[in-house]
Amino acid sequence: MNASCPAAFADVWLADAMPPHPVCIAVEQAIFTSIRSPMGEGYRLVAMSPGITAEERAELTRRSPSHDSICDVDPSAVALAGYPLASGRHCVAWSRHAGREHTARGGLRVHTHLVVLDTHGFATFACDPFRVQAAMFAALGCEPELKPSACLESLALQADPLQLDSPDDDLLQQSFVVARGMIADHATLVVGACPLLPVVRWAFRLLPLACRREVSFSANLHYAAARQLQIVCLPTDGPELRRAAQGRDVRILNPHQPDNSTHESSSPIDAWLELAWSWRDPQRLLALSQLTCEIDGPLEDGTLDRIAHLCREIDRLTDASQSELEAIVTTHADRRPPHPIEAKLLRHLLSAAVRQAASLQRAPVSVA
Amino acid sequence: MNTANASASGIAQGGPQCLICGTPNAVAALQCRECSASLALVHDVKAQGREPRIISIVGESNVGKTVYLGFLLDMLSQRAGDFEAVPKGAYSVDVQQAVISHMARRQFPPKTPMEADRWYWAYYQVLQRATGKWVDLIMPDMAGESLAAEVANPKSYQVIHGLLSKSAGILLLVDAAQAANGSAHPDFFALKMLSYIDAMQGAKRDEKINTPTAVVLCKADYCAECFDDSQRFVQANLNRLWNLTRSRFANVEFFASSVVGSLGYAGQADGYVAPIPLHTALRGVLEPFQWIMEQV
Numbered sequence: 270m271n272a273s274c275p276a277a278f279a280d281v282w283l284a285d286a287m288p289p290h291p292v293c294i295a296v297e298q299a300i301f302t303s304i305r306s307p308m309g310e311g312y313r314l315v316a317m318s319p320g321i322t323a324e325e326r327a328e329l330t331r332r333s334p335s336h337d338s339i340c341d342v343d344p345s346a347v348a349l350a351g352y353p354l355a356s357g358r359h360c361v362a363w364s365r366h367a368g369r370e371h372t373a374r375g376g377l378r379v380h381t382h383l384v385v386l387d388t389h390g391f392a393t394f395a396c397d398p399f400r401v402q403a404a405m406f407a408a409l410g411c412e413p414e415l416k417p418s419a420c421l422e423s424l425a426l427q428a429d430p431l432q433l434d435s436p437d438d439d440l441l442q443q444s445f446v447v448a449r450g451m452i453a454d455h456a457t458l459v460v461g462a463c464p465l466l467p468v469v470r471w472a473f474r475l476l477p478l479a480c481r482r483e484v485s486f487s488a489n490l491h492y493a494a495a496r497q498l499q500i501v502c503l504p505t506d507g508p509e510l511r512r513a514a515q516g517r518d519v520r521i522l523n524p525h526q527p528d529n530s531t532h533e534s535s536s537p538i539d540a541w542l543e544l545a546w547s548w549r550d551p552q553r554l555l556a557l558s559q560l561t562c563e564i565d566g567p568l569e570d571g572t573l574d575r576i577a578h579l580c581r582e583i584d585r586l587t588d589a590s591q592s593e594l595e596a597i598v599t600t601h602a603d604r605r606p607p608h609p610i611e612a613k614l615l616r617h618l619l620s621a622a623v624r625q626a627a628s629l630q631r632a633p634v635s636v637a
Numbered sequence: 638m639n640t641a642n643a644s645a646s647g648i649a650q651g652g653p654q655c656l657i658c659g660t661p662n663a664v665a666a667l668q669c670r671e672c673s674a675s676l677a678l679v680h681d682v683k684a685q686g687r688e689p690r691i692i693s694i695v696g697e698s699n700v701g702k703t704v705y706l707g708f709l710l711d712m713l714s715q716r717a718g719d720f721e722a723v724p725k726g727a728y729s730v731d732v733q734q735a736v737i738s739h740m741a742r743r744q745f746p747p748k749t750p751m752e753a754d755r756w757y758w759a760y761y762q763v764l765q766r767a768t769g770k771w772v773d774l775i776m777p778d779m780a781g782e783s784l785a786a787e788v789a790n791p792k793s794y795q796v797i798h799g800l801l802s803k804s805a806g807i808l809l810l811v812d813a814a815q816a817a818n819g820s821a822h823p824d825f826f827a828l829k830m831l832s833y834i835d836a837m838q839g840a841k842r843d844e845k846i847n848t849p850t851a852v853v854l855c856k857a858d859y860c861a862e863c864f865d866d867s868q869r870f871v872q873a874n875l876n877r878l879w880n881l882t883r884s885r886f887a888n889v890e891f892f893a894s895s896v897v898g899s900l901g902y903a904g905q906a907d908g909y910v911a912p913i914p915l916h917t918a919l920r921g922v923l924e925p926f927q928w929i930m931e932q933v
Contacts (some may be wrong), residue, residue, distance in 0.1 A: 303698075303782075309822060311698025311782040312751055325820055327790035335751035335782060370698045373911040374748045437734020493752040494673055516652070516676075 287541075291429045294393050297321050297385040298424040300334040300417050301362075303378055305371055312336065312379075317418035318424070321385055325356050329383055332496045334364050340489050340504050344377060349466065351398035352485035352498060358392045359482075360384070361401040363491065363594060367413040380413035384424060393403045393428045395562040395576050396481035399470040404428060431558055435470050440464070443524035445546075447472035449536040450500045451484045456519045457499070460506040465489055468524070469502050475545050475557070476574065477564035478540070487611050537573065544577040547584075564610050579614040586618075586625050594626040651681040656775075659801035670794035673717065673754035674894070678775060680809040681725045681760055689760065689773035690933050691803050691847075692926075696810030698781030701855045702755075703746050704896050705810060706735025706778050708922050710759055715904035720925050720930075721764040725773070732757035743913050749780040753796045755782065765930055781800050785826070788833045802837055806849045806929035812860035813893065816874040835885045849932035852878070853924040854893045861920040863893035864921065890928050894921035 299317035306315065312335040314326060321329070332352065333464060339348045348364040360383055367380035385407060386394075394400040404426040436444070443462045447469055450457035462468040469488040473481060488502040492513055503510065506523070514521060536542075548557050557580075562575065582597060589597065606612045652662040653676050656670035662669055667678055682689055694702050710733040713722030724730050736756070740748040749756065755787045757778040764771050777800060787794040801807070809830060812823045831850075838846050854870060857863035863870045868891045882889040898918030903911050 307822075309697070309826070311785065311786065313782055313785065327786070327793045330786045330790070331793050336748040337750060338752075369907075369909050370748060372745075372748065374745045376747060434723070494668065494670065494754050495752055512667055516663040516668070517670050518663075562800070 278393070290615070292393050292486070293425055293427045294386075294390045295388055295423040295425055298421055299326075299329060299383045299385070300381070300414060300421075301329065301383060302367065303370060303372075304379040304415060305334065306419075310372070316414075316419050316421050316443065320423060320616060322356060323361075325354055325358070327352055328356075329360060329362075329385075331337060332360075333362060333381050333383065334379055334487075334490050334493075336370060336379060338379050338490050338493070339364055339366060340486045340491055342377070344528060346485065346489065347466065349398060349402055349469075349487035350487035350496070350498070351401075352496075353483055354385065357388065359386050359396075361386070361405070363402050363405055365413050367415055367437045373386075380415070382409060382413065384426070389514045390480075391482070392565075394426075395431070396478050396563075397473050398486075399466075399473060400428065400431070400594050401426065428580070429560070431555070433551070433555050433558060434467070435554070436467070436549075438549065439472060440468055441546065441549055443468045443469035444475060446476050446522055447500065447502060447525035448538060448542060450520075450522060451476060451486065451500075452480050452538060453520070456512060456517070457501070458510065458519055458521045459500065459502045459522045459524060460510070460521060461504070461525055462502055463501075463504065465504050475542065475561060476538070476569070477561045479568050481566050537570075540574040544580055548580075560610070564608075566608065567624040569607065572606075572611060575606065576608070576611050576614060579611065579618055583614070583618050583621065586621055589622075589625065591626060591629050594622045596627070597622045598626070646889055655679065656796055657803065667755050667800065668906065669796075672799060673752070673756075673794050674777075674799075675728065675758040677726050678758060678760055682773070684744070685725070685762070685773055687771075687773050689775050690774045691777075691800060692806045692808065692929060692933075693779070693804040694776060694798050694808045694810065695779065695783060695784055695801070696828055696855070697812070697823070698748075700781060700810045700812045700823075701896065702781065702810055703749055703778050704731065704736055704740070704778060705808075705855065705894065705922065706757075706759070707733045707851070708896055708917075708919055709926055710761065710776075711737055712919070713761065713763060713926075714857055718927060719766050720923075720927075721766065724764045725760040725762060728757075729759045729761060732759055737780035740914055740917055741796065742916060745912075745914060749778060750786055751780045751783045751786070753779075753783065753794065760920045763930070772930065778886060785828070788829050791833065791837070792799060794855055798837070801834060804848060805933045806851070807834065808851045808853055808929065810853045810894075811875060811878070812856055813854035813863050813870065813874075814856040816854075817860035817863075819868075824877045827875060828881055831881050833880065845885055847887050849888045849929050850890075851929055852883070852889060852891045853921075853925045854891070856897075857893040857921065858895040858897060858918075859902075864884045867891035867893045888932060890925075892921055892925040892928070894920065894925065895919070 282421050297318045297320040299314050301314050303312045337345050344366045350362040353359050362381050362383045364381040366377040370378045447459050485498045486500045487498050492501045652664040654661050655674055656672040656678050658672040660671040663793040668929040674842050695703050705801055713720050736746050759776045763773050763774055783794050811827050816823045854863045871891050897914045901913040901915045903913050
């Protein structure tokens with residue numbers, strides 16, 4: 270296998286990155302919804318596992334969606350939120366409609382199943398809330414639990430290897446807007462992304478792991494300032510949203526408006542997203558998604574740009590001439606990058622460049 | 638790298654200070670960035686040049702706070718009793734419009750969301766003709782679940798803490814129908830609510846809370862004896878509440894109230910049975926408010 274070929278690079282990277290088998294972890298869980306019980310009625314934490322602390326309970330109650338919070342009124346609508354907790358753990362909240370609101374005041378009941386993961390557990394899912402939600406779906410099924418016992422056991426979630434669909438160009442471009450918003454210095458409302466959940470899912474996949482850890486977001490939930498989320502993704506805009514956001518340090522973006530880039534200053538991940546755009550075939554996107562899962566730890570200024578540059582250099586190897594290959598080796602041979610992934614890519618680049626150069630030297634010269 | 642809220646120095650230069658929590662806000666802000674209280678109140682208070690009084694209506698979820706407040710404001714707007722009331726700001730009319738409109742269609746108004754930025758706020762100027770005194774009143778419509786969450790974990794909802802600490806009067810709504818049926822739940826909630834207020838005010842053991850507190854027995858159409866002797870009803874059916882008010886509150890009065898004249902039930906195809914308010918027959922809505930006004 271010629272490891273300098275882009276497709277082969279993807280093969281090599283995927284073969285290195287895939288875990289040998291699915292990993293199962295135990296997480297704390299809770300249910301926030303409105304049911305009538307001997308202890309009361311109305312929206313509250315109706316069930317939880319013992320490992321959730323009192324402080325986490327208060328925070329989960331404050332940040333969980335109550336009545337009429339899901340943007341889409343369809344009974345099958347789904348919303349997702351995720352945020353770091355003050356305790357240092359991480360919460361992923363999966364919200365669905367669960368029948369009528371039982372006090373006859375109209376609307377559908379919102380049922381939110383929450384899981385609380387520690388740092389290690391969240392990293393098992395590559396800090397991707399959508400992978401956590403997929404595992405929750407596999408463990409809990411499609412029907413929300415409306416008669417849970419007040420005390421739940423810890424939930425066993427299986428972290429399966431990354432599986433990808435193939436996004437079209439429009440979805441990918443929308444996900445770039447969301448990804449930039451996830452690491453911006455201000456809160457962001459993204460309105461009009463369609464299809465909403467796949468766009469946000471891809472934004473997470475494109476974001477390096479180090480950036481994902483602290484992202485607080487919601488998708489398909491109405492904006493509520495009290496939830497204190499970094500990015501809120503909604504299907505539509507409207508006067509109520511504008512009113513709620515007025516006077517706050519919140520930017521409203523529409524991924525379909527072509528002049529978004531003129532309103533936004535450059536983002537630290539611009540070079541990275543440009544790489545994702547140039548690598549938008551399924552195989553390389555999968556490799557890129559695996560690569561993002563490994564970019565962890567402190568990211569100094571420029572680290573992502575250099576990693577993106579190395580990936581592009583690896584891309585060049587297939588068509589590089591002998592002199593270009595020698596130049597690549599000369600340029601990079603003495604570098605000692607601090608970030609382990611950058612160092613790994615550099616080793617891969619240098620060894621592939623040397624092998625490619627050697628194969629070019631051995632190749633027979635055609636005589637006209 | 639990620640911050641959900643900017644620091645105060647970045648955005649709040651020269652803007653209004655929240656009436657409830659005191660947080661400075663941006664000039665263009667419509668809601669407080671800290672507690673989500675309406676900032677229109679600040680502008681209207683400034684225009685009046687008069688310190689408003691906050692009257693808080695508290696009670697658990699589904700006791701009828703929104704319905705009670707909506708009908709109360711509507712009665713005041715229609716100059717019921719000895720009162721004349723003027724809404725300050727169109728937003729003050731939202732809650733009564735929502736309640737009246739829904740009840741006219743034989744529906745209960747929608748559930749109040751827990752998120753404070755979606756609550757109704759009412760700011761009224763009220764004249765009691767007998768005294769000739771104008772009082773500015775702020776009456777927020779809080780969600781029962783948020784109140785319960787705040788009681789369980791104080792200061793988790795800063796806006797509730799701020800409102801109750803600044804309240805000139807409190808209307809505590811209790812579900813009389815449930816209590817009459819033998820449920821202890823309304824009693825426990827009322828006990829927790831008043832205990833929270835007691836703890837918040839921090840009165841010493843030999844001091845009592847002076848904030849006028851009207852205990853309103855809602856849905857009293859189910860148990861007419863509430864109207865005959867509200868105090869005795871509380872003593873018999875809400876004994877924990879009764880004992881706490883005797884021990885820790887100096888200024889408490891008990892009232893009975895009813896809004897729905899008759900209730901029908903409609904069965905749906907999926908087996909769901911929905912209560913339908915067939916018509917309204919207001920009783921005891923104004924009296925608790927009148928008493929509070931006499932105390933403030």
